[in-house]
Amino acid sequence: MRKISDILARKGGDVIAIDADTLVLNALRLMADKNIGSVVVTEHGEYSGILTERDYARKVILEGRSSDHTTVREIMSTDLPRLLPDNSIDTCMHIMSESNVRYLPVFNFNKLCGIISMSDVVNETILSHEDTIEQLKNYIQS
Template identity: 75%
Template sequence: MKKVSDILTRKGSSVVAIDANALVLDALRLMAERNIGSVIVTEDGEYAGLLTERDYARKVILEGRSSDGTTVREIMSTGLPRILPNSSIETCMHIMSDSNIRYLPVFSYDKLCGIISISDVVAETILFHEATIEHLKSYIQS
C-alpha cells in the first residue's frame, strides 16, 4: 500500500512558507510565483498554520477585506489534521474527504516535513494503478 512518504519522495519535502505577519497580498504573490494553492504559515520559524486560496476567497474577498491591509495570521487555517510519513494514501483520502480540505501537513516527531495536496494523492493513486496494470499485463503475457 502506498504511503505519504512515497509522495514526498516523488515530489520532494521542501515547503514554501511565509511569516504570519506578512500581508495577504504578499502571500498571494508568492503562491502565484510558485504556482501553488497553499503556503505554510510560520511564527518564529515554527509551523503555525496554512494559508490556502480558499482561505483568501472566503475570508478576504467575500468579507470585503483588503489583501494589502490584512495579515496572513488573520485568515490562515489552523488546527488542520496532521499526518505522518507512514500514513497510507487511503487514510489521507478519508481525512481530506471527511474534513473537506485539500491540503495536509506532514509531521514527523512534531517537525513539519512536507505538505501534500489532493492532487498529490490522486497522482500517486494513478501511478500505483498504472504500475499494477503493467505488472498484470506482463504476468498475462508471460
C-alpha cells in the same frame, strides 16, 4: 500499500513558508510566482498553519477585507489534521474528504516534513494504478 512517504520521496519535502505577519497580498504574489495553491505559515520559525486560495476567497473577498491591509495570521487555516509519513494514501484521502480540505501538513517527530495536496494524492493513485496494470500485463504475457 502506498504511503505518504512515497509522495514525499517523489515530490520532495521542501515547503514554501511565510511569516504570519505577511500581508495577504504578498502571500498571494508568492503563491502566484511559485504556481502553488497553498503556503505554510510560520511564527518564530515554527509551523503555525496553512494559507490556501480558499482561505483568501472566503475570508478576504467574501468578507470585504483588503488584501493589502490583512495579515496572513488573520485568515490562515489552523488546527488542520496532521499526517504522518507512514500513513497510507487511503487514510490521507479519508482525512481530506472528512475534513473537507485540499492540503495537509505532514509531521515526523513533531517536525514539519512536507505538505500533501489533493493533487498529490490523485497523482499517486494514478501511478499506483499504472503499476498494477503493468504488473497484470506482464503476468498475462508470461
